[in-house]
Amino acid sequence: MIGKLDAIALDCPDPRALAAFYGEILGLSIAEDSEDEWVELTGPGSVDGDRPVLAFQKVEDYRAPEWPGQLVPQQFHLDIRVEGLDEGEKAVLALGATATGEHYATWRVYLDPVGHPFCLVSSNG
Structure with a gap:
């Protein structure tokens, strides 16, 4: 094994909004929110550092x-x-x-x- 999955990241124009969408569907909550640039979701009962996470990254001019x-x-x-x-x-x-x-x-x-x-x-x- 070379490594372990750390995060699955989706590019988007508004990380908080897309995190809220997937958080509601999957029952996950925001674990990290870095000034509208990067948001991470984790599951119920998780402890800081639990990986992998579902993350959302802001991209200018997103298509x-x-x-x-x-x-x-x-x-x-x-x-x-x-x-x-x-x-x-x-x-x-x-x-x-x-x-x-x-x-x-x-x-x-x-x-x-x-x-x-x-x-x-x-x-x-």
């Missing part, structure tokens, strides 16, 4: 990835496991996600408030 096109390609996406796809969809849409219309038997594709694709995946599939 959202294009989905499903590749003019501005996605660099990665998150899969978020949910008990029910319909209930999960209602919850993420209420928080500001956008449905892409791509629905499959066990997963669906959405865009977060700044255009990053992510999937809800059924825990029953």
